[in-house]
Amino acid sequence: MxxxxxxxxxxxxxxxxxxxxxxxxxxxxxxxxxxxxxxxxxxxxxxxxxxxxxxxxxxxIALGQLDADVDIPAPASIADLRNALRSLATELGAQLIQRDYIELVRIVIAETPRLPHVGEIFRRSVPKRAFQLTGALLTAAKDAGLIGDIDVLAAARMFLGPLVLHTLINVLLVAPSEGAAVQPIDVDSHVDLLLAAITSTNFKENP
Missing domain, CATH: 1.10.10.60 (Homeodomain-like)
Structure with a gap:
């Protein structure tokens, strides 16, 4: 289509x-x-x-980046995983703050109380795809032994949550200002913090 x-x-x-x-x-x-x-x-x-x-x-949102059916290559090293996460965070973070996307998200929020299925369609079409793609990348890294025996869904939330929060605080909840630039999230710090958590052997609960 x-x-x-x-x-x-x-x-x-x-x-x-x-x-x-x-x-x-x-x-x-x-x-x-x-x-x-x-x-x-x-x-x-x-x-x-x-x-x-x-x-x-x-x-x-660039569907080439958010296609849940995309074949995720298994990262061969932590450097590969870091680069893949950086690319995903940069691409998704930049697209989430597009002015037109934000204005349409405001429409979804406004319409959801009256038409709950509109919000559900949005949830399935965009956020769920982001979770699936991130989860596929983290699962590939887990299978390759690059990260610990983690809860992949929880790790995906850790990765995507700050990107969404950044958009919420700096764009969605701010009155539109034509031409005003939005400072992007610090991708390197964000990715390194996630990697520090999911590659650590010390975060598991003691038996």
Whole structure:
């Protein structure tokens, strides 16, 4: 579906209209008109408007980096693992603070109390993918004997949590300011702290 020109038109139209009018303020008729397609064409690509919103959110994050089906190469050394985590943290951290992505996340937050499934679609389409990809990388490192016998999900939370918190504090909860740069998270310190925890043999509970 990614190369379908009609999908690209619908996605671009939805991006524009949702930012201008909010999710509730955009009808499928208006969306189809903006995209230059019929309502029948729209519904042949997406089951509903919520699916369009999820697709727009997904494509603001580089799916090449967040594809849960991507083949994660097993790191051969701690240096390989550090570099992989640094690349992931840099890419994801930078994309999470995109202005358009943040504005659409605000729409999701606003709509979730009224339409809980909108929040669930977002959770499945973006955060879950990040957890799966991070988990796959950490599992590969664990299987290679580079890190301890850790709880991979807990370690993934340790990795992703600060990136999300940085976005929450510095972007999401701050009034939009056109042109204002957001200081990125210190990726090197973040990754080194995680590695210090998951490669340590001293953090396990005593029997």
């Amino acid at each position: 990614a190369d379908d020109i009609k999908v690209q038109q619908i996605r671009a139209a939805a991006h524009t209209l949702f930012l201008e009018h909010g999710f509730a303020g955009v009808s499928t008729a208006a969306l189809a008109k903006e995209a230059g397609v019929s309502k029948e064409t729209l519904y042949s690509r997406y089951p509903n408007k919520e699916a369009v919103l999820a697709d727009v959110l997904e494509h603001l």
